Amino acid sequence: MTKAAIASLIRPLVEPHIDGLDVTWFESGDQAMEIADSVEIGWFDMYDKPKMAEIITAATNLKWLNSIYAGIDHFPVDALRERGTIVTNGTGINAIPIAEFVVMGMLAAAKRVDKLLESQAQGEWLNGPPGNAELFESKILIIGYGAIGQQVAKTLSGFNADITAVRRTPVEDDSIIGPDEWRARLGEFDWVIVAAPATDETQHMIGADELAAMKNTAWLVNVARGSLVDQAALIAALEAKSIGGAFLDTVTPEPLPSDDPLWKAPNIFITSHMSGNATTRMFERAAQRFVENLKRYRAGEDMISVVNLDLGY
Numbered sequence: 001m002t003k004a005a006i007a008s009l010i011r012p013l014v015e016p017h018i019d020g021l022d023v024t025w026f027e028s029g030d031q032a033m034e035i036a037d038s039v040e041i042g043w044f045d046m047y048d049k050p051k052m053a054e055i056i057t058a059a060t061n062l063k064w065l066n067s068i069y070a071g072i073d074h075f076p077v078d079a080l081r082e083r084g085t086i087v088t089n090g091t092g093i094n095a096i097p098i099a100e101f102v103v104m105g106m107l108a109a110a111k112r113v114d115k116l117l118e119s120q121a122q123g124e125w126l127n128g129p130p131g132n133a134e135l136f137e138s139k140i141l142i143i144g145y146g147a148i149g150q151q152v153a154k155t156l157s158g159f160n161a162d163i164t165a166v167r168r169t170p171v172e173d174d175s176i177i178g179p180d181e182w183r184a185r186l187g188e189f190d191w192v193i194v195a196a197p198a199t200d201e202t203q204h205m206i207g208a209d210e211l212a213a214m215k216n217t218a219w220l221v222n223v224a225r226g227s228l229v230d231q232a233a234l235i236a237a238l239e240a241k242s243i244g245g246a247f248l249d250t251v252t253p254e255p256l257p258s259d260d261p262l263w264k265a266p267n268i269f270i271t272s273h274m275s276g277n278a279t280t281r282m283f284e285r286a287a288q289r290f291v292e293n294l295k296r297y298r299a300g301e302d303m304i305s306v307v308n309l310d311l312g313y
Helices: 008-017 027-038 049-058 077-083 094-109 115-120 147-159 183-188 210-211 231-239 282-299
Strands: 002-007 021-026 041-044 064-066 087-088 139-141 162-166 191-194 219-222 245-247 267-272
Touching: 002 008, 002 027, 008 210, 021 027, 021 162, 027 049, 064 282, 077 267, 087 139, 087 282, 094 219, 094 245, 094 267, 115 183, 139 147, 147 162, 147 282, 162 183, 183 210, 191 282, 245 282
Parallel strands: 002 021, 002 041, 041 064, 064 087, 139 162, 139 191, 191 219, 219 245, 245 267
Antiparallel strands: none
16 A cells, blocks of 8 residues: 655545545654655645755655645755656645735735825825826736746736736747746836746846836836845835835745845835735645545646756746
């Protein structure tokens, strides 16, 4: 019988649907470590990323690693690649709440909800709106057009926005451009949304040059990883008012130290990487995908959300 190790948190959602699987339901990292080298299938997600990497490294017989996380930068990728382990990740599981967070952030920035709440807290009746931008018919660039980027576009469709998306794989669609084309067009957009994976190639893809090329009224929205944005350059751009502002769900490092200058940069929203967790359905969707992938794994069929370990996503 195939042996698996799965966190006990997910047990009620998957146990009724995995007959014939010999599962150890672990409740701690130490318990997972004890059985790591004996399992074929592992779902070792935990908040302690270094511990998780240590456990995965110890799972020398692992043939399939599943994760709810979309990014794999905290995994021992070289070891997984060397062993030929199949890795399936959580790409798209939280696309809906993340897309809703993006729209929330854009509306908050457009109408300057922060200023409205400040006036409420101070008991001050405003004589005019602190923000008067509209999402309607605005020009939007989405960098990274995977599950999250596509859901963002879908969620924004009701605003009749002019959306241009960037993706690595070319398609016959005038609204989708390649990774070598977007920088030359940055000055066209009212909103620049970053939803690309974190790789060596995307490190600081939004830097001083890119920020300088944006409209001075444009807002940057980052729901990818903090490493994709040069934060020092962003602070400089915000202080110089060379861009309109920034809505950052992700930053570097996380948690962001209380004395980091990014907190006090002007025209910025920082939301503590909450977008993917702003849902009650995350584990339900993850469990459904795992059960479906287990069927495909047993049948030798193509699985959902298999990671290309060479590309990093």
